[in-house]
Amino acid sequence: MSKRETHALRRRAFLAGGAAVLGGAALATAPSPPNPKERTMRIVILTGSPRKNGNTATLAARFAEGAQAAGHEVFRFDAALAKxxxxxxxxxxxxxxxxxIKDDFEALREKLVEADVIAFATPMYYFGFSAQLKAVIDRFYALAGRLHTPKRCVLMMAYADxxxxKRDVLVNHYRMLLDYHGWTDAGxxxxxxxxxAGAxxxxxxxQKAYDLGKSL
Ligand SMILES: Cc1cc2nc3c(=O)[nH]c(=O)nc-3n(C[C@H](O)[C@H](O)[C@H](O)COP(=O)(O)O)c2cc1C
Structure with a gap:
């Protein structure tokens, strides 16, 4: 198959909801999600708020503490503080x-591919993820084929309302993102x-964020 044909196939798969075609082979042959009790997990936390001590940063920090207390490896990427x-x-x-594009996403690429768990921590901005975090998610595009492997995900979200x-749009977006990649929700x-900030x-x-991180 030529490069052009491969590209066209991938595009069609993406538009059609992709996981079945793009990730089909990987999903069929990959092992089931890791049992947390058996080994150290690699956890990537993606935060989306520009507020360093904001609500979602607090949840992300506590979640990380819990995960580290359980012996897991945490890589945190603050999208709003990165380029x-x-x-x-x-x-x-x-x-x-x-x-x-050569920017700070380069530091995240392989971490995402290798991650057992991806945690999204975002403020609600106009019913969706913050633009800073959405920019990171859109860059998954260049990794699409390599991200269709079993992973567990977490959503941490704060909003004023x-x-x-009002949470439905963002939560449904999160669910669809998981569904598309063949990932499962861990909380x-x-x-x-x-x-x-601080509310x-x-x-x-x-405390629940800590407990969730520790229970992975
Ligand atoms: C640009 C912007 C858009 C926002 N949009 C919403 C919204 O649609 N609904 C809502 O309830 N709160 C909205 N908020 C409030 C934030 O979601 C809220 O302050 C949240 O706790 C921020 O989390 P953080 O402290 O982690 O930044 C918005 C705030 C900003 C700055």
């Missing part, structure tokens, strides 16, 4: 190759009614 350009849709990567329905910590500290969620 990550949005995907240019140049397709030079063919959804499975080097990205033409108290209406539970969600949602903090409503949190507007100022989450008055809830039991930081």
């Amino acid at each position: 990550v350009s949005p995907c240019r849709a140049c397709n030079a990567c063919g959804m499975n190759g080097p990205c033409v 108290t209406d539970a329905r 969600q910590l949602i903090a409503p009614g949190c507007w100022p 989450v500290a008055r809830t039991d969620l930081p």
Whole structure:
């Protein structure tokens, strides 16, 4: 098959929801998700807030502490403090190759591929992930073929509203992201009614984040 045909096939698979075709072989032959009791896991935490001591940063930090207490290896990537350009849709990567953009995402590439667990910690911005974290997620595109391996994921999200329905768009986006990659959910910590940085500290969620990290 020519490079052009391979590329076209990948594009069709992506548009069709991809995991079945793009990740089919990998999913069929890959081992089941690792049993946490058996070995140290590699955990990548992706944060999306520009507030260094914000609510989601607090949850991410406690989650990391729990995971490290359980002996796991944690790599944290703060998208809002890093230099990550949005995907240019140049397709030079063919959804499975080097990205033409050389920025801080380079430090994350192999960590994502090797991760057993990916934790997303984001504030809600206009009902979705923060743009900073979304830019990182869009850069998964250049890794698509290599990310369709069993992984577990966590969502930590804070928002100001108290209406539970307002979380649906973001949570559904997260679920679809997992579904597309063939990943499974290991837990969600949602903090409503949190507007100022530090608000989450008055809830039991930081402790729950620690417990979740430790229980992986
Ligand atoms: C640009 C922007 C957009 C926001 N959009 C929403 C929103 O749609 N709904 C909501 O309830 N809160 C919204 N918020 C509030 C944040 O979600 C809230 O303050 C959250 O706790 C921030 O988390 P952080 O401390 O981790 O940054 C928004 C805040 C900003 C700065």
